[in-house]
Amino acid sequence: MKKANPHLDCQFCDARFKSVFCDLTKAEVSELNEQKGCATYKKGQDIFKQESYPHGIYCINAGKVKLFQLAENGREQIVRLAKSGDLLGYRALLGGEKYTSTAEAIEETSICFIPKQLFFKFVETNNAITLQVMKMLSNDLKNAEHKITDLAQKPVKERMSEAILFVKEVYGFEKDNATLNVVLTREEIANIAGTATETAIRILAELKEDGILEFIGKKIKVLKINELLHSANLSD
Amino acid sequence: MKKANPHLDCQFCDARFKSVFCDLTKAEVSELNEQKGCATYKKGQDIFKQESYPHGIYCINAGKVKLFQLAENGREQIVRLAKSGDLLGYRALLGGEKYTSTAEAIEETSICFIPKQLFFKFVETNNAITLQVMKMLSNDLKNAEHKITDLAQKPVKERMSEAILFVKEVYGFEKDNATLNVVLTREEIANIAGTATETAIRILAELKEDGILEFIGKKIKVLKINELLHSANLSD
DNA sequence: AAAAAAAGATGATGTAGGTCATGTTTTGAA
DNA sequence: TTCAAAACATGACCTACATCATCTTTTTTT
Numbered sequence: 354m355k356k357a358n359p360h361l362d363c364q365f366c367d368a369r370f371k372s373v374f375c376d377l378t379k380a381e382v383s384e385l386n387e388q389k390g391c392a393t394y395k396k397g398q399d400i401f402k403q404e405s406y407p408h409g410i411y412c413i414n415a416g417k418v419k420l421f422q423l424a425e426n427g428r429e430q431i432v433r434l435a436k437s438g439d440l441l442g443y444r445a446l447l448g449g450e451k452y453t454s455t456a457e458a459i460e461e462t463s464i465c466f467i468p469k470q471l472f473f474k475f476v477e478t479n480n481a482i483t484l485q486v487m488k489m490l491s492n493d494l495k496n497a498e499h500k501i502t503d504l505a506q507k508p509v510k511e512r513m514s515e516a517i518l519f520v521k522e523v524y525g526f527e528k529d530n531a532t533l534n535v536v537l538t539r540e541e542i543a544n545i546a547g548t549a550t551e552t553a554i555r556i557l558a559e560l561k562e563d564g565i566l567e568f569i570g571k572k573i574k575v576l577k578i579n580e581l582l583h584s585a586n587l588s589d
Numbered sequence: 590m591k592k593a594n595p596h597l598d599c600q601f602c603d604a605r606f607k608s609v610f611c612d613l614t615k616a617e618v619s620e621l622n623e624q625k626g627c628a629t630y631k632k633g634q635d636i637f638k639q640e641s642y643p644h645g646i647y648c649i650n651a652g653k654v655k656l657f658q659l660a661e662n663g664r665e666q667i668v669r670l671a672k673s674g675d676l677l678g679y680r681a682l683l684g685g686e687k688y689t690s691t692a693e694a695i696e697e698t699s700i701c702f703i704p705k706q707l708f709f710k711f712v713e714t715n716n717a718i719t720l721q722v723m724k725m726l727s728n729d730l731k732n733a734e735h736k737i738t739d740l741a742q743k744p745v746k747e748r749m750s751e752a753i754l755f756v757k758e759v760y761g762f763e764k765d766n767a768t769l770n771v772v773l774t775r776e777e778i779a780n781i782a783g784t785a786t787e788t789a790i791r792i793l794a795e796l797k798e799d800g801i802l803e804f805i806g807k808k809i810k811v812l813k814i815n816e817l818l819h820s821a822n823l824s825d
Numbered sequence: 826a827a828a829a830a831a832a833g834a835t836g837a838t839g840t841a842g843g844t845c846a847t848g849t850t851t852t853g854a855a
Numbered sequence: 856t857t858c859a860a861a862a863c864a865t866g867a868c869c870t871a872c873a874t875c876a877t878c879t880t881t882t883t884t885t
Binding site: 487 | 658679680686712716720724729730737740743
């Protein structure tokens with residue numbers, strides 16, 4: 354399953370330059386190289402689980418990850434999506450608490466683990482990182498509060514349209530500039546929008562009827578992004 | 590309306606010791622004293638408005654504040670509650686963005702304003718503050734993500750019970766250890782729970798019938814906190 | 826003290842969307 | 856290549872909750 358991969362060198366890591374570690378000094382990079390651990394996760398594997406304690410943070414080298422909370426009724430609510438260059442687990446680590454969500458690979462994913470001592474050392478000595486981390490948290494919080502308002506006020510169709518746009522925001526389009534660059538099940542999309550799987554399926558069918566979406570294999574292509582924005586009740 | 594109050598001295602400010610500024614050096618305190626501005630806000634007055642730009646942060650000296658987002662349908666969704674010692678406006682300032690919510694006094698409130706230059710100086714030079722700020726953001730994010738899951742999964746009665754418990758968590762009880770130490774309208778409670786005002790009124794009446802709550806004037810008394818926890822579908 | 830406005834309360838009504846049931850298609854394992 | 860399990864799809868039903876309307880009580884303004 355999870356296999357160690359000792360070959361990654363932070364010095365040349367593409368993901369690092371997209372991450373909060375982009376401005377590390379040479380000394381810091383080599384420290385990172387020594388202490389970090391790397392592993393790959395198959396689709397469906399957990400990186401960490403809700404209710405367990407953090408011992409460091411994870412940095413996604415390649416792949417895609419969903420963070421979700423399990424409700425009593427057994428349904429998963431997806432609270433964040435992460436991609437190459439994104440960090441995982443900083444919320445719990447910085448808050449000094451257990452994980453409040455589970456991180457699971459939604460495709461083959463390669464991740465580096467950074468022990469908490471090193472991460473805190475960086476945070477305490479490198480101001481650029483600190484500010485980046487605060488920006489990250491601020492952005493997460495903005496998104497979360499926006500979602501709260503949506504869930505409380507918007508009807509499902511608008512939330513489903515927003516969910517598609519959110520996925521696009523995180524993972525982007527393929528070279529055709531229209532097909533979502535990720536494979537998600539209907540259930541996962543439902544768990545982003547906060548609705549039942551059957552409802553998500555029906556609404557996606559509607560959006561297809563409207564000529565706004567098209568399904569190509571397991572992927573979703575956005576034919577009319579402006580109409581999708583409109584359907585989400587957002588100005589463009 | 591908003592009147593300046595030059596008499597507060599940070600050196601002896603009770604609220605400061607409850608805030609992220611509790612560990613300031615003497616020099617830092619006097620710097621704070623020189624640059625800060627103080628004002629009082631009447632019930633219903635805005636401290637800042639959604640969509641405007643932050644120029645600093647606010648520290649509540651005394652009083653209570655709600656932060657809400659205005660949805661297209663005109664309803665307010667309350668995303669946070671704040672009390673003495675709490676900071677306001679750091680999300681937008683640290684994220685380098687506009688305010689995404691409006692802050693409004695829910696009772697006579699006295700607040701100090703700290704210019705952004707000084708706040709960033711503190712953040713950059715004082716590690717304790719930095720860590721506290723990150724903890725604050727982490728905690729807000731935890732609460733927000735929990736609320737997302739609730740809104741997506743729980744029925745109104747559970748959310749209403751949780752809303753009461755949330756208010757208790759923030760503002761606490763009076764000396765009787767049962768009466769919520771704040772006056773909120775039914776509409777405001779509805780806007781915390783994410784439901785219609787009429788529904789909130791009906792559910793509160795139910796909780797009263799259940800013998801869990803009692804209404805004393807404009808205040809809410811919790812008669813059976815364990816049953817309230819149970820009604821919120823939370824373990825105690 | 827009177828008038829106006831806001832808050833609280835309650836009933837009647839309609840519907841969005843959740844749940845259940847069943848069937849088909851796709852995927853993946855053996 | 857076959858079989859089992861996910862994933863996808865669609866119809867039928869039902870109820871939780873929003874909306875609307877009306878009324879009373881409390882608060883605020885003049």
